[in-house]
Amino acid sequence: MKRVFLIAALFAAVTASAQIKFSADFECGSMEKVELVSQETKNGTETITYNFYSRFDPANPARPTLAPSARWYYFCMEGVKDKEVILNVKNSDARRPFYSYDNKNWIRFSETESPDEKTIIKKYNQDKVYIAYYVPYTYSRLLGKIQEWVKNPWVDLSTVGTSEHGRNMPLLKITNRNGKDGKKVVYIHGRVHTSETPGTWHLERMIDVLASDTPYANALRENVEFYILPFTNPDGVVEGNSRSNSSGVNMEVNWDDPEEVTTKEVKNMRAFLQTLLKEKGVDVFLNMHSQSMHQATYWVHTAETSSDKFYKDIMLLANLTINDNPYFAKGDLCFSKMGSRYCEGWFWNNSGEKTLAVTFETPYTYYSQNKAGEWVSVENLQKFADYNVLALGDYLQEGAPYRIIIGEPANKGGFETMTDHSKFYFGESYLKATGKNAAVKYTFNGKKEGVEIPAGKYEVYKWAVGDNLKKSNEGENEWIKVGEINHKGGKKIKYTHTATQGELVDQILLKKID
Numbered sequence: 001m002k003r004v005f006l007i008a009a010l011f012a013a014v015t016a017s018a019q020i021k022f023s024a025d026f027e028c029g030s031m032e033k034v035e036l037v038s039q040e041t042k043n044g045t046e047t048i049t050y051n052f053y054s055r056f057d058p059a060n061p062a063r064p065t066l067a068p069s070a071r072w073y074y075f076c077m078e079g080v081k082d083k084e085v086i087l088n089v090k091n092s093d094a095r096r097p098f099y100s101y102d103n104k105n106w107i108r109f110s111e112t113e114s115p116d117e118k119t120i121i122k123k124y125n126q127d128k129v130y131i132a133y134y135v136p137y138t139y140s141r142l143l144g145k146i147q148e149w150v151k152n153p154w155v156d157l158s159t160v161g162t163s164e165h166g167r168n169m170p171l172l173k174i175t176n177r178n179g180k181d182g183k184k185v186v187y188i189h190g191r192v193h194t195s196e197t198p199g200t201w202h203l204e205r206m207i208d209v210l211a212s213d214t215p216y217a218n219a220l221r222e223n224v225e226f227y228i229l230p231f232t233n234p235d236g237v238v239e240g241n242s243r244s245n246s247s248g249v250n251m252e253v254n255w256d257d258p259e260e261v262t263t264k265e266v267k268n269m270r271a272f273l274q275t276l277l278k279e280k281g282v283d284v285f286l287n288m289h290s291q292s293m294h295q296a297t298y299w300v301h302t303a304e305t306s307s308d309k310f311y312k313d314i315m316l317l318a319n320l321t322i323n324d325n326p327y328f329a330k331g332d333l334c335f336s337k338m339g340s341r342y343c344e345g346w347f348w349n350n351s352g353e354k355t356l357a358v359t360f361e362t363p364y365t366y367y368s369q370n371k372a373g374e375w376v377s378v379e380n381l382q383k384f385a386d387y388n389v390l391a392l393g394d395y396l397q398e399g400a401p402y403r404i405i406i407g408e409p410a411n412k413g414g415f416e417t418m419t420d421h422s423k424f425y426f427g428e429s430y431l432k433a434t435g436k437n438a439a440v441k442y443t444f445n446g447k448k449e450g451v452e453i454p455a456g457k458y459e460v461y462k463w464a465v466g467d468n469l470k471k472s473n474e475g476e477n478e479w480i481k482v483g484e485i486n487h488k489g490g491k492k493i494k495y496t497h498t499a500t501q502g503e504l505v506d507q508i509l510l511k512k513i514d
């Protein structure tokens with residue numbers, strides 16, 4: 001649908017030089033209309049002010065009480081060179097959005113150019129400029145990246161079906177073709193909410209890493225199958241919607257709606273996931289989003305609405321992602337009730353504790369509520385994604401020999417085996433030292449695991465089993481360095497940890513020092 005706006009011509013008082021042409025008739029483009037407010041020339045600079053209206057998604061037939069969103073905007077202005085343009089953003093917000101002169105390289109408006117949440121003010125030095133709520137991530141870009149990824153022999157391309165408007169929903173399977181049975185299974189999907197482009201830049205990097213020819217990615221692929229559906233809502237993306245699919249449905253909360261208002265996209269996903277659960281099971285499901293709060297987060301399902309073990313596992317993954325991560329702090333986690341309307345709820349109903357199912361969110365603005373810190377950019381989202389991959393590998397206890405995780409340690413005396421849920425720990429149990437100088441011996445058998453352990457120095461970290469708190473204490477629920485090993489070569493690597501009385505002991509991590 002063409003959306004071209006020739007506004008200035010409607011106003012007799014506006015001179016030809018003031019005419020600015022607004023358009024959004026391109027992929028992901030979106031705006032509703034503009035109204036000319038004023039036009040004046042001061043000290044030789046022409047200032048033109050518009051009320052800018054972003055476009056609401058269609059009314060939601062599945063949940064009529066859910067107000068349609070108009071967050072997303074992405075449009076072009078022509079005829080702006082040397083003019084100061086003031087946009088009063090009406091239906092959405094302007095929290096330092098982005099502009100681009102070539103529709104490729106995007107720059108955040110500065111604090112003075114985006115001084116409050118409703119105003120964009122800037123004098124442009126080129127005639128044509130694009131403005132977007134956040135750096136656009138198009139369906140075309142995804143299809144281009146897929147062509148790159150599938151060149152690798154460990155990436156397979158298939159589909160879960162087509163959208164309501166007939167667009168393909170490409171599915172990637174990433175794993176080494178080593179014929180092993182019983183690999184762990186991770187399913188990740190993204191872009192349910194179409195304005196949430198930071199989440200796609202972040203997910204793209206995760207796929208880049210998992211599909212890359214690096215020793216670590218190779219080690220993960222040995223024992224894990226990754227199924228990734230980058231766009232659950234291709235129509236909404238291409239058509240420039242904010243949160244809904246083409247027919248107005250917010251698919252995030254469409255998983256337990258009556259059949260007649262369940263979208264084709266959700267039906268496709270359910271059919272694929274039902275088969276995957278039946279044939280292999282799913283160990284981890286990540287639902288990738290972006291949120292308006294100024295922090296990244298996991299939406300952790302409370303233990304009351306899931307189970308103690310499920311909650312502990314999510315909190316372990318979350319704390320592993322926070323570990324060492326400059327963009328994610330211990331206080332950033334959010335908590336919600338499990339609900340059948342969400343995909344996580346669907347997993348809970350169909351797979352229970354077996355699938356760790358959780359939503360992860362990146363912000364649009366800045367991290368950990370720190371406005372003076374780094375603002376969210378494609379570059380730091382990519383760095384963030386590297387931490388998500390490490391956390392996933394650690395949680396699954398895969399990635400050897402580049403990250404060797406050893407546990408559950410056997411209790412050979414001097415310890416009590418603990419299985420309570422007052423702490424966060426790996427797997428089924430941890431140890432508590434009851435005596436003095438109780439020693440726990442860790443052995444990683446490379447031969448058994450099918451892994452060559454390179455000779456060299458390794459740093460040793462212990463998982464600091466910590467209290468079950470929404471915000472973990474400093475020094476708890478994180479990797480703490482406890483020593484180094486000089487591995488001279490050979491099939492086994494060993495480490496003995498001597499615990500003080502009362503010390504809690506769980507998995508250890510060996511990291512090779514390059």
Ligand SMILES: [Zn+2]
Nearest residue numbers: 193196289290
């Ligand atoms: Zn979302």
